[in-house]
Amino acid sequence: MEVVVMFNKEAVSVSGLKRMKHCDWTSSTTSTSDNLHLYACPRCTKRYKFRTSLYRHLKFECGKEPSFRCPHCSYMTKQKAPMQRHIRHTHGINI
Template sequence: KQDGFQQVLNIHYDSMEWSGFSCEKCGRRYSLKKSLLRHMKLECGKDPQFQCPHCFIKTTRNSSLKKHIRIRHPETL
């Protein structure tokens, strides 16, 4: 399942000439092959396991959760 931003991004990419890398399993797209490989190894098909203590967001990577907290909840740092 894709979030709204990813759907909009995919529509945008579909309207352009795209020379990036797509996940065959879920369709997410990356400009760098190493990003696709990281996604396939750590994220694709896995349930999010990192829960934000300040809201409902869950992520598949701890680094994504830390970035989320830094951007969305800076007052808690």
Template sequence: EDSIYSDGYSALLTVIGVNRTTMNSKVKSTSKTEEWYKKRMCPRCGKDFLHLGSLRKHLKFECGLEPQFKCPYCEHRSKQKGNLKQHIQNKHRISIIEIP
């Protein structure tokens, strides 16, 4: 029985109600999560993305490109039309159906 607790780690896990197998699976799960996030980091600028589709959109329309959509009400510029529409609605309190 002493050999079970010889490392001190197993004893601590037993006291708090966690067995080593459960702990190891959580560590593996954390490693997978870290790997998942790494796959969604822009290789050009390092920006992180929660979804792979967002990274693809960023690479195609944003990364390294100048903003092409200008707000008609201020100096704000945006790289995506949807972001400009959101800016106008939030900052200028104007509802827009379509941006030319």
């Protein structure tokens, strides 16, 4: 599966993006709000600022049902870390 990235409002493959060594990423990602979410999921409408966030989304979230259920309420999530954060902040329990 080829991951497509939005760069300056144009679709670019990840391999094509890696070849763009001349790009100044700090100016291109902070100059306008359009460039803040460069990495678009090819399966849904989610967009991410970091490539690693897109890969995490594709591996653990996209098209999958939540598998972590809070033992104290009805909250569900697709990843363990958000569940632990929910339990700490909502229920005041350190785990």
